[in-house]
Every structure is written in structure tokens, then in C-alpha cells.
Amino acid sequence: MSLISRKYFYGMLIITSVILLPHQSLAQEKEKDNETFIDWVWNWWYGDDVIEEEPFYQSNHSTAYDNLRLQMPIAGLWKFNIGDNLNWKNPDYPDKNWQTIKVPEDWENQGFNGYDGFAWYRLHFDGSKLRKRDVNYLILGFIDDVDETYVNGQLVGKSGAFPPRFRTAYNATRKYMIPNELINFNGDNVIAVRVYDDYKNGGICGGDMGFYAAVDFDNVNLLQNLAGLWYFNDYNSRSFSKETVDESGWDKILVPDYWDNHGYRALDGVGWYRKSFELDFQINPNETYYMVLGKIDDFDETWLNGEKIGETNDQRPFGASESYKRIRLYKIPKGLLKEGGMNSLAIKVIDIGREGGIYEGLIGIVEASGLTAVVKAVNR
Numbered sequence: 001m002s003l004i005s006r007k008y009f010y011g012m013l014i015i016t017s018v019i020l021l022p023h024q025s026l027a028q029e030k031e032k033d034n035e036t037f038i039d040w041v042w043n044w045w046y047g048d049d050v051i052e053e054e055p056f057y058q059s060n061h062s063t064a065y066d067n068l069r070l071q072m073p074i075a076g077l078w079k080f081n082i083g084d085n086l087n088w089k090n091p092d093y094p095d096k097n098w099q100t101i102k103v104p105e106d107w108e109n110q111g112f113n114g115y116d117g118f119a120w121y122r123l124h125f126d127g128s129k130l131r132k133r134d135v136n137y138l139i140l141g142f143i144d145d146v147d148e149t150y151v152n153g154q155l156v157g158k159s160g161a162f163p164p165r166f167r168t169a170y171n172a173t174r175k176y177m178i179p180n181e182l183i184n185f186n187g188d189n190v191i192a193v194r195v196y197d198d199y200k201n202g203g204i205c206g207g208d209m210g211f212y213a214a215v216d217f218d219n220v221n222l223l224q225n226l227a228g229l230w231y232f233n234d235y236n237s238r239s240f241s242k243e244t245v246d247e248s249g250w251d252k253i254l255v256p257d258y259w260d261n262h263g264y265r266a267l268d269g270v271g272w273y274r275k276s277f278e279l280d281f282q283i284n285p286n287e288t289y290y291m292v293l294g295k296i297d298d299f300d301e302t303w304l305n306g307e308k309i310g311e312t313n314d315q316r317p318f319g320a321s322e323s324y325k326r327i328r329l330y331k332i333p334k335g336l337l338k339e340g341g342m343n344s345l346a347i348k349v350i351d352i353g354r355e356g357g358i359y360e361g362l363i364g365i366v367e368a369s370g371l372t373a374v375v376k377a378v379n380r
Helices: 003-019 034-045 368-380
Strands: 068-073 077-080 099-105 117-126 135-143 147-149 154-159 176-178 186-195 203-206 210-214 228-233 251-255 270-277 289-297 299-304 307-312 327-332 343-350 358-368
Touching: 068 135, 099 117, 099 203, 117 203, 117 368, 135 147, 135 154, 135 186, 147 176, 154 176, 186 203, 186 307, 251 358, 289 299, 289 307, 299 327, 307 327, 327 368, 343 358, 358 368
Parallel strands: none
Antiparallel strands: 068 210, 077 099, 077 117, 117 186, 135 176, 135 203, 135 210, 147 154, 147 186, 228 251, 228 270, 270 343, 289 327, 289 358, 299 307, 299 343
């Protein structure tokens, strides 16, 4: 039986099963798990371009806070407005006339009973209370049903899918890593959260909200933190390894994270990452430096300033390969890093099945003396 025939056969079998599933009346509690399954069927059948991407939730509420230290609580009074306008994500948008609402709490309990649909939350916070050396996470707890979250106008995370192909994420803890380049560590910043509620209770409704730092990395002297927004391209060209590349048509995604969480759920194959940076430290000519790239699913080749500095590929097929478990630590050749100029890092990632990308751990530059702490932190 051909691949298309098999897909047709199993697709009809699954869709038939969905049709035969028992349904409760609309008056009863939402059938959210069933809706999620039905959406998955349509997504599998028609392809990823039909339904908005759903993140692979990596943690539930019981583990979302593991190995994190609270830096700044953000529960309290937020600005709130019903409706939907993407201009409301902008940090300079005038929100003084918006309603004030308690967060976390269902908006139905605060004068908006019976409202289902779009609404936005906004909060100003002081970035001087966060530390540049930390890997910072924003945790918003539970949101009923769907959200897109922005920091200073830039998208940092989303959960679920908005209409017309609605998919709830009401039971997923919102935990989003915030790139340091998005934070004003000297003053005012703005969180803006776009929320859609489909039925019954809605809003930012529960959980221990706040900015958290990863305690696993407290003892790691990361000289250069390269976590954050990277350029990404799912087209494969060896020219992408060069020191200078036109990145104007590239996407931007968060690192570390699976690329599946950023619109590339159907990608099994090659993806390219690029990032340019100026050094945050002075080079010691007597010191040896290493590029730390966390864990990558599955294989990689890495270039710094156009020169290949390492690769990991155990040549095993999907199901047998263990390259995705290995920490990437690549020695940087003497004289390759530039002081007083721009450095470029290019990484070709090959995914051989399921999730893919630079997905976990520290990303940056360390001295040789710091390698033990890096390995311990990433493997904790």
C-alpha cells in the first residue's frame, strides 16, 4: 500500500472514530480535551498550514517551577481592555484609560461576567530588578483559553490557537524564556498579553506569576549569554555558514526551544540558525574559550566567523541515535573571536524525527575552567 493510500486509510479510520465519540450537551462543561484531539486529526489530515501551530508543552504545573528562583512577583493589578488590536502590544501605547483588573483571577469575577472573546492585559515593570547574567523566565500561570505574550512589543511565547481553528491551552502553565536583548535593565518595560476565551471562565486565572531565574546556572560563569532571539531558515544552503549572510528574509525564533514551538512543527530535516554578537568580555590571550550550545535535536555543524568549530552526529537512525542527549561544547580556536567588532555564529541542525532544534541548556561562551559547572548545570 502506498504512503498516500495508507494515510487515506488511517485518516478515514481516525475521523470515523472521532465521529463516533460520545458528546455531551452544550450546557455541560467544555469538552476541551476532545476539541484538542479533533483539531489534531484535522491538522494531521490537511497539513500544518491549515491550523495554527500548537506548542509542544514541555511541562505541566507541577514541574514548571522546578529549579527556578523567584526574582520579581507580578501578581496584582494590571491594565485590562476588551477587544483585539495588535497595536496594544506596543510599549508606548497609552493605556491610562483602560480598566484595572486583579491578576490572576477570572475576569468574570471582576465585572465581566458572560463575556467570551478577545481581551488584552498590560503591565509595566522595572527591569532593574532583574539581572543580566541570569536566564530569565516569565511565568503567567494558567490562561483560559489562548494567549500570545509580548515583552516590549516582541512576541516571547504563545499557547493554544486563536479562531478560526480554535485550540484551548487552559491547562498549560505559561512559561516563556525572555531574551536579555528584549529587556531594558535600566528602567521601564511592558508585558502585553493577548487572550482569547471561548466559553465560560476566561483570563489570566491562576498560578504563581512572576519573573524567575534558572538556579541551575547560578554557579556558571557564562561570559557571553547567547540565549534569546536567533535568525532561522528552513532552506538548506551551505552558503549560510559564511561569516556574512543576508538575513532579511529569515524568521526569528527563541533559543533554546524546539523549532516546533515556533511554526515549524512539520519540519524534519535541515534548519539553519544564525546570530551576530559583540563580545561582553575582554579576551585573555592565555585563556581557552568554549562555545556552549546546550542540547540539539538531533545533529549539528557549527561555524564561528565562517570557520567550522565543531559537529555532533553519531550516524545512527531515528530511534537509535543519542546525539540529542549530548551537550555541545566546542573549543574556539585562538584568534577567531573578534574584539571591538561583530562575531557571527551559524549552526546547521539536522532533525531526523519528531521535535527538532537547539532545545535546552546554556547557550554562550565560557572559559575552560567553567566547563565542569556547565556540564553539571545542563545535566541536572
